[in-house]
Amino acid sequence: MESELGLIEQSFNSRYSLWVQEALSELPDSFTITDPCLSGHPIVFASKGFLKMLGYSKSEVIGRNGRVFQGPGTCRRSVMEIREAIREERAIQINLLNYRKDGTPFWMLFHMCPVFNKEDGRVTHFVGVQIPISRKPRRSGRNGVNLCEEESRMNDIFYGSCRKEVCSDSLVELGRVLSLESALDDADDRGLEIEESCEASDVEKTRAATAINNILSVLTHYSELTGRLVCGKRCSLSGVGLLSSSLNISLGRIKQSFVLTDPHLPDMPIVYASDAFFKLTGYARHEVLGRNCRFLRGVDTDSSMIYRIKESIQNEKACTVRILNYRKDKSSFWNLLHISPVRNASGKIAYFVGVQMEEGCKNQVGHGLSPEMRQLSAVGAVRIAVRSLSMGAGPSKS
Amino acid sequence: MMLRIKRVPTVVSNYQKDEAEEGARRVGGCGRNCLSQCCIPGAKLPLYAFKKLNKIDGDKELPGSEKREPPVAFLDSLLLGEWEDRMQRGLFRYDVTACETKVIPGQFGFIAQLNEGRHLKKRPTEFRVDKVLQPFDGNKFNFTKVGQEEVLFQFEASEDGEVQFIPSAPIEPENSPSVVAINVSPIEYGHVLLIPRILEHLPQRIDRESFLLALHMAAEAGNPYFRLGYNSLGAFATINHLHFQAYYLAVTFPIEKAPTKKITVSDAGVKVSELLNYPVRGLVFEGGNTLQDLSNTVSDACICLQENNIPYNVLISDCGKRIFLLPQCYAEKQALGEVRAELLDTQVNPAVWEISGHMVLKRKKDYEEASDENAWKLLAEVSLSEERFQEVNALIFEAIASGDNGNANLLEDPEVKPRSHEEVDVINTSSHAAMVTGTQQCLVLQLSEEMKKGLHPQMQWISYVTQSGRLMHVMMTKIHHVGKVYHLKAKRQMTENLGQVAKFRQRYEKTAAPKEEP
Numbered sequence: 001m002e003s004e005l006g007l008i009e010q011s012f013n014s015r016y017s018l019w020v021q022e023a024l025s026e027l028p029d030s031f032t033i034t035d036p037c038l039s040g041h042p043i044v045f046a047s048k049g050f051l052k053m054l055g056y057s058k059s060e061v062i063g064r065n066g067r068v069f070q071g072p073g074t075c076r077r078s079v080m081e082i083r084e085a086i087r088e089e090r091a092i093q094i095n096l097l098n099y100r101k102d103g104t105p106f107w108m109l110f111h112m113c114p115v116f117n118k119e120d121g122r123v124t125h126f127v128g129v130q131i132p133i134s135r136k137p138r139r140s141g142r143n144g145v146n147l148c149e150e151e152s153r154m155n156d157i158f159y160g161s162c163r164k165e166v167c168s169d170s171l172v173e174l175g176r177v178l179s180l181e182s183a184l185d186d187a188d189d190r191g192l193e194i195e196e197s198c199e200a201s202d203v204e205k206t207r208a209a210t211a212i213n214n215i216l217s218v219l220t221h222y223s224e225l226t227g228r229l230v231c232g233k234r235c236s237l238s239g240v241g242l243l244s245s246s247l248n249i250s251l252g253r254i255k256q257s258f259v260l261t262d263p264h265l266p267d268m269p270i271v272y273a274s275d276a277f278f279k280l281t282g283y284a285r286h287e288v289l290g291r292n293c294r295f296l297r298g299v300d301t302d303s304s305m306i307y308r309i310k311e312s313i314q315n316e317k318a319c320t321v322r323i324l325n326y327r328k329d330k331s332s333f334w335n336l337l338h339i340s341p342v343r344n345a346s347g348k349i350a351y352f353v354g355v356q357m358e359e360g361c362k363n364q365v366g367h368g369l370s371p372e373m374r375q376l377s378a379v380g381a382v383r384i385a386v387r388s389l390s391m392g393a394g395p396s397k398s
Numbered sequence: 399m400m401l402r403i404k405r406v407p408t409v410v411s412n413y414q415k416d417e418a419e420e421g422a423r424r425v426g427g428c429g430r431n432c433l434s435q436c437c438i439p440g441a442k443l444p445l446y447a448f449k450k451l452n453k454i455d456g457d458k459e460l461p462g463s464e465k466r467e468p469p470v471a472f473l474d475s476l477l478l479g480e481w482e483d484r485m486q487r488g489l490f491r492y493d494v495t496a497c498e499t500k501v502i503p504g505q506f507g508f509i510a511q512l513n514e515g516r517h518l519k520k521r522p523t524e525f526r527v528d529k530v531l532q533p534f535d536g537n538k539f540n541f542t543k544v545g546q547e548e549v550l551f552q553f554e555a556s557e558d559g560e561v562q563f564i565p566s567a568p569i570e571p572e573n574s575p576s577v578v579a580i581n582v583s584p585i586e587y588g589h590v591l592l593i594p595r596i597l598e599h600l601p602q603r604i605d606r607e608s609f610l611l612a613l614h615m616a617a618e619a620g621n622p623y624f625r626l627g628y629n630s631l632g633a634f635a636t637i638n639h640l641h642f643q644a645y646y647l648a649v650t651f652p653i654e655k656a657p658t659k660k661i662t663v664s665d666a667g668v669k670v671s672e673l674l675n676y677p678v679r680g681l682v683f684e685g686g687n688t689l690q691d692l693s694n695t696v697s698d699a700c701i702c703l704q705e706n707n708i709p710y711n712v713l714i715s716d717c718g719k720r721i722f723l724l725p726q727c728y729a730e731k732q733a734l735g736e737v738r739a740e741l742l743d744t745q746v747n748p749a750v751w752e753i754s755g756h757m758v759l760k761r762k763k764d765y766e767e768a769s770d771e772n773a774w775k776l777l778a779e780v781s782l783s784e785e786r787f788q789e790v791n792a793l794i795f796e797a798i799a800s801g802d803n804g805n806a807n808l809l810e811d812p813e814v815k816p817r818s819h820e821e822v823d824v825i826n827t828s829s830h831a832a833m834v835t836g837t838q839q840c841l842v843l844q845l846s847e848e849m850k851k852g853l854h855p856q857m858q859w860i861s862y863v864t865q866s867g868r869l870m871h872v873m874m875t876k877i878h879h880v881g882k883v884y885h886l887k888a889k890r891q892m893t894e895n896l897g898q899v900a901k902f903r904q905r906y907e908k909t910a911a912p913k914e915e916p
Contacts, residue, residue, distance in 0.1 A: 076684055076720050077658065083622070084650050250648060318486055340486075347496040368563045369472070373479035376486075380478030383495055384587050388623070388648030391501050391509070 007275075008044045008063055011035045015124060015230065016222035021045065023218050029211040031129040032066065033115075036086065036245040039252035039275050040065055050130060055101035066128065071099040082112065087246040087389070089114050089123050093208060095133065095198050107133040109200040111208035114245070115219060118229035123245035125230075127219075129211045131204045243272055250385035256378040257281075258355040259293065260342070260386075263313065267292045271351070280356060282328035293354065296335075298326035309339060316341045316349055318379075322359065334359035338375050342383055344390040353382045401528035401733035405747060406517045407636040409491065410581045410591065411544040431546040433577070433596060438569050443549055443577070445567035446476055447556035448618045472561060473618045477578065478646075480550040481588050484580050489548060491515060494584045504770035506652040509756045512765035516583050516758065517745070527632045527729035530704045534601040540639035541579065541593045549579045550590065553615065571597050576611055581643065585751060585758050589645035592626065600640035602631050604700035604712075610693040612642045616718035617689060623648040625715050627750035630700075632709030633726050634749035642714075643750070652755030653722055654715055658682050661791075664798060666691035672791075673722070677777035678753050679787040680724035681794065689718065695798055696721050702797030708790060711750035724753050725790050728780040741776055748780045 012020070012033070024033075030049035034041055046061045054061075054069060070079060074097045085092035091113035099105050112128040200208075216232040223230045243251070243260075251260070257276035261268045273288045281288075281296065297306070305323040312319035318340035325335040336357040344350035355375045369377075413432065431437050484490070492515040499511040526532070534540070552575045556562050569575055574595040581589045592615055594600065594608035612626050626644040629635040658671035661681075668686040673679060681699070686692035696712070703710045703725055713722040728748050731737050744764050746752060757773055759765045764772075782790060 072685070076716050077654075080622075080650060080654055080716065084655075343493075343495040345499050347498045368565060369475060369479065370565065373483070374475060375479075376482040377475040377477075377479035380482040380588065381474075383482075384478075384623070384646045384648055387495055387499070387587065388646075391499055391649055 005063060007038055008035070008042060011038060011125075012044045015226060015228050016219060017225040019225075020218065020222040023222065024215065027211070027214055027218070029129055029214070030131070031127060031211060031215060032061075033215075034066065034126045034128065036123055036126060036249045037252070041086070041249050041252065044125070053100075053130065053132065054098070060101075069098040071097070071103075071105060073097050073105050074099075082110070085112060086126065086249065088392075089245055091212075093205065095200055097198075098130070107198045109133055109204050109208050111205075111212055113212055113216075113232065115216065115230050115232065118223075118231050125219075127212060127215050129208050129215070131200070131208045131211070133198060133200050133204060244389065247385060247389045248272070250389060251382065254378050254381045254385075256355055256374060257357070258353055258378050258382065259288075260351045260353055260382070261293065262351055263349065268313075268352070277356065280327075280333075280358060281325075287328075296325040298324065298330075298332060300324050300332065301326075309337075312339055313341075313352060325356075336371070336375075338379065340379050342379075342386050345387055346390075350386055350390065351382075353379055355379060400526060401730060402524045402526050403729055403732045404522045404524050405636075406522050406745070407525075408516070408581075409583050410637065411539075411541070411548055411579075412489065412491075412582050413543050413545055413548075414539045433542040433544060433546065433549065433569070435571075437546070438571060438597075441546055441569050442566040443546065443569060444476070444480070444551040445554070445562075445564040446473060446551050447554050447562040447564075448473070448614050449559055449561050450555050450614075471620050472563070473615070474621050474624070476551060476563070477590065477619065477624075478588060481580065481590065484547070484550070487547070489580065489582060490584060491582050494589070495587060498765070500768075501649060502768050502770060502773065506755065506770050506773070507650070507655065508652050508768070508770060508773040509647070509649055510765055510768040510773075511585065511756070511758045512762060513585065513758050514760060514762070516585070517760055525636065525729075527709070527733050528707075530630050530632045530707050530709050531603055532601060532631055532638055534599045534638060536599065539637060540599065541577075541591070541596055541637070541641065542599070544579055548582065549577050552577050553592065553611070555611075555614070574598055578615075584645065585756075586645040586647045588624070589643065592642040592644060594640055594642075602629075602635050602638050602640055603704055604628065604630075604697050606694055606697045606701075608640060609697040609700065610690060612714060613689060613693045613718045613721075615642075615644070616714045620717055621646070622716050624717075625651075625713060625754075627714070627754070628700075628712040629749045630704060630709050630711070632707075632729050633711050634729065634747045647756065651713075651715070652676070653678075653680075653713065653753070654720070662795070664691075664695055666695065668692050668695040668798075670695075670795075670798070677774045678724050678726070678781040679784065680722055680753075681791070683721040683723065684719055692718075692721070694801060696723065698797050698801035699723055699794045702794055703790070706790075706793055708793075711753055713750055713754050715754075722754070723794075724750075724780075725782055725787070726753070726780045727782055727786075731779065737779055741779060744776070746776060748776060753777060753780060 012035075024045060025048060027047060028049055029047060030053045031047045032043045032050055033045040035044045038044075042063045042065060043061055046056075046058060051058060051061065067079070078094050078096050081094055082092060082096075091111070093109065093111045095107060096110045097105050097107055098110075109131040110128060111131070112126055114123045115125040115127060116122065117124050212232075219230055220232075251272055251274065254274060255276060256274065257280045258274050259270045259277055260272040262271045265271075269290045269292055270288055271290075273285065278284060278288070283295075301324045305321045308319060308321050309323075318338070320336065320338045323335050323337055324332055325337075326332050336359050338355045338357075340353055341349045342351045342353050355378045357371050357375055413430065431441070433441075485493070492513075494513075497511055497513050497515075499509065502508045502510050552567065552569070554573075554576060574597060576592065576594045577596050579591050579593060581591055592612055594611050600608070612628070616624070616626050624644060624646050626642045628642050631638060653673070653676060656676035657674045659674050660669060660671045663669050663685070666686055666688075668691055669684050671682040671684075673682060683692060683696050683699075686695065700710065700712065700723065703723075708725050709727070709729060710723060710725040712724070715722065726748070728737070732742070745760050746757060746764075751758065755773070757768065757776075759768065781787070
């Protein structure tokens with residue numbers, strides 16, 4: 001928990017300098033900033049307006065995923081749309097039903113946009129602005145459930161087709177149908193009134209967009225202080241060897257210690273390492289990414305094992321070896337290392353995954369799942385993430 | 399007349415032989431570690447017992463309650479680990495991660511996969527497609543014939559309400575174990591089959607208990623990209639032994655993106671919507687006060703469809719929070735020769751995954767030419783006509799409403815059908831049960847209030863719905879024997895139950911009442 005919070009502070013302050021928090025706090029809007037590179041895509045900053053609106057304290061919110069504010073009445077399809085937008089690294093504006101700490105639901109206009117690293121085009125953060133929708137619904141729905149926005153819009157179509165169909169249905173019962181139809185007309189207006197209406201007004205939409213711009217300009221300004229520039233639009237194409245933020249998010253969910261290495265780059269550098277890997281080896285992220293795994297070796301490491309690893313990489317086969325590795329503090333541990341090639345959507349090998357397991361270490365709570373099984377499950381989860389997230393629309397490389 | 403299509407059956411197990419061989423082979427003492435009586439004694443498999451959920455909503459965790467994300471998505475890890483293990487042991491017919499796949503550029507985001515290996519080495523077989531319910535046939539391939547190494551684990555509700563895992567638990571026939579097994583012809587990573595109460599030899603037919611089990615599996619895996627699917631007979635199920643399918647694909651399916659239009663909310667809080675702007679017409683079920691409410695509503699709808707001999711597919715999506723129900727008529731059209739040759743040439747069988755927007759293509763040409771338009775064309779053939787869809791909806795809503803009244807599974811007890819309209823004279827060549835098992839050719843006639851027993855049938859107009867989605871009005875002069883079960887209703891009753899008027903009433907006459915109070 002400690003280290004997690006440490007990472008969060010680091011995520012934020014190292015890029016924007018220490019004073020950014022203060023500057024952001026001066027903005028009146030309700031908004032959050034999340035970091036897709038950290039495991040669980042947590043909130044790393046929440047404005048005062050946000051905390052007030054939802055009734056949470058800062059410590060209850062930082063480090064958590066935004067989904068905790070959703071509840072039973074939240075439209076599942078809207079949630080899915082937000083998930084899609086994050087995956088595709090694009091902005092989205094959507095009406096969403098969220099819940100306060102005391103459990104009361106409220107409608108808000110959610111406007112989210114990615115913040116890009118100016119140099120390599122990676123997404124560093126997502127900014128999400130929440131504007132409460134002020135217009136009261138004409139009538140409340142059942143316990144706040146069943147509130148999907150397209151509905152009132154669709155009513156006309158609904159009744160339109162309804163009448164047509166009834167008429168075409170049968171001639172014999174025409175009289176009966178006609179009487180029904182007039183009953184329908186009476187009910188028509190009533191029907192409209194029952195429907196929940198939650199469309200945000202243009203004013204609210206503009207407010208959201210303005211808030212986003214204000215936040216982005218603060219972030220841009222403070223990133224200049226550290227020299228690690230960000231911007232609201234992708235300025236350069238994603239650099240070679242860097243993972244997309246969506247792949248980062250997916251890999252971040254995997255709790256085991258593992259690294260991904262890219263065999264297409266010189267010296268097969270690590271392109272991703274999990275939080276558990278940092279914990280196991282004592283290294284920090286920036287000390288690991290871009291380097292070959294050999295820094296884990298030491299004087300007593302058996303070279304025949306290294307040969308076996310090389311062989312399996314050459315043959316593009318999975319293998320498990322028991323190898324002596326060294327942490328940053330020079331202490332050694334026996335590593336049950338499983339290595340396997342991982343294919344992308346075009347069916348070609350994109351990475352090698354290496355899952356580390358410290359021998360004899362009483363690993364976390366596993367409900368009795370054997371360490372080997374957990375290791376394999378990490379491999380499976382990596383395969384799914386890499387395959388699915390390289391499918392993006394567009395011509396597939398072959 | 400009997401409707402049949404010829405297709406290449408999918409090989410789901412390494413022990414699945416061509417039907418001819420299968421019939422000839424002796425069962426018993428097989429010595430290959432199957433799941434039949436011969437090999438079960440002493441056999442052990444991992445056992446995962448899930449905690450029964452009372453609340454449907456697993457997301458609502460307040461920070462105070464210190465229930466952060468579950469420490470490990472345990473079922474997820476178990477399934478992935480076991481599956482990867484089978485992959486490294488080489489039990490699959492091909493490496494599915496080596497099959498090229500892409501999201502088709504365009505508005506809908508259909509997903510295409512080129513899978514040339516899935517249908518090799520298998521002769522086309524004839525499948526009867528005009529009967530959604532067929533009795534279990536022990537001579538044909540069923541899942542008790544798979545090898546034990548193909549089974550990943552047993553899956554059941556925990557007795558003490560806590561998640562339990564036993565790495566090696568005996569298979570106890572008296573406990574009616576449900577199992578999760580690999581599909582040796584996977585269409586994506588983690589493709590498995592959930593076989594409820596495998597030793598009971600249930601035919602492919604939804605019942606409340608089994609559906610709830612499937613829903614629990616989706617909820618328990620807790621991964622929005624792990625979806626379960628179901629194909630009824632006549633909707634491209636190839637094995638008549640109750641099973642659900644499931645696999646991982648971390649991409650949103652087009653059907654999940656389709657806009658919806660709410661139709662009604664049931665008393666149990668289950669919201670039912672209609673899919674809009676999607677080539678296949680279908681219903682979406684979500685919400686409900688408990689997982690069981692949602693499950694019961696959907697299973698009642700499924701039971702209604704299968705009893706009415708309407709083929710359908712089901713997709714369980716979003717960790718069991720959204721369920722898509724899609725009645726279809728492709729196989730029937732195919733059998734009647736109404737499907738264009740260019741579509742048949744692709745040999746794509748539109749089962750639940752295809753309908754959801756994940757197209758598994760067998761020819762490189764089709765993969766390269768895959769487009770929104772082609773996918774749409776195929777799926778449009780799968781869909782019922784608008785008129786037929788509304789008729790089917792009416793049947794479904796009737797079934798759901800009677801389910802709400804606390805009536806148990808209609809299938810299991812045809813006698814307690816709600817008598818909202820005066821039942822019913824069954825003119826039938828054989829017993830009542832024939833209607834359910836579908837082994838007999840029969841004709842079921844329902845008479846409305848106006849149709850008194852004893853009144854000469856020639857005095858009555860009768861409407862009936864054919865499988866291809868036509869509503870026919872006929873003057874009954876004679877009771878005919880037909881090859882399939884038709885449900886007939888008098889015209890008057892039809893208007894009350896079918897079409898938009900009925901939909902309107904169900905929607906407002908029920909929901910409007912509570913609104914008067916405040």
